[in-house]
Amino acid sequence: MRDELTSTVRAQAAAAPVWQDAELHLLEIELRERLAAVGVVPDGNVAIALMATATLLGEHAPEWGGDSRCTLGEVALLGLRLLED
Secondary structure, eight states, rough: OOOHHHHHHHHHHSSSOHHHHHHHHHHHHHHHHHHHHHHHHOOOOHHHHHHHHHHHHOOOOOOSSOOHHHHHHHHHHHHHHHHOO
16 A cells, blocks of 8 residues: 555656746755654655645645645644544
8 A cells, every 4th residue: 555655656756847846945954954853753654744734635635725824734733633542
C-alpha cells in the first residue's frame, strides 16, 4: 500500500508544471521548519501520513468549488484525534 501511494503521488508530481514545483519547494522548507518547531522529525512515517491524508480527503472533497478551509480544518482535526489516542 505504501508503494502504491508513493507511486500515485510521484505520478502527480511529475505532471506538475515547473512553477508549481518551485512553489512546492518553498512550502517544503516552511513545513520542515514548522515540524522542527514542534519537535517532529520529518521521517518516512510523517511523509506517508501526509500523503495518505491528502489522498483520503481528496477522495471525499469536491475538486472544484469546495471550500479548502474545511479540508484543511479536517486535516488539523484528524491530527488532533490521532494525538489524543
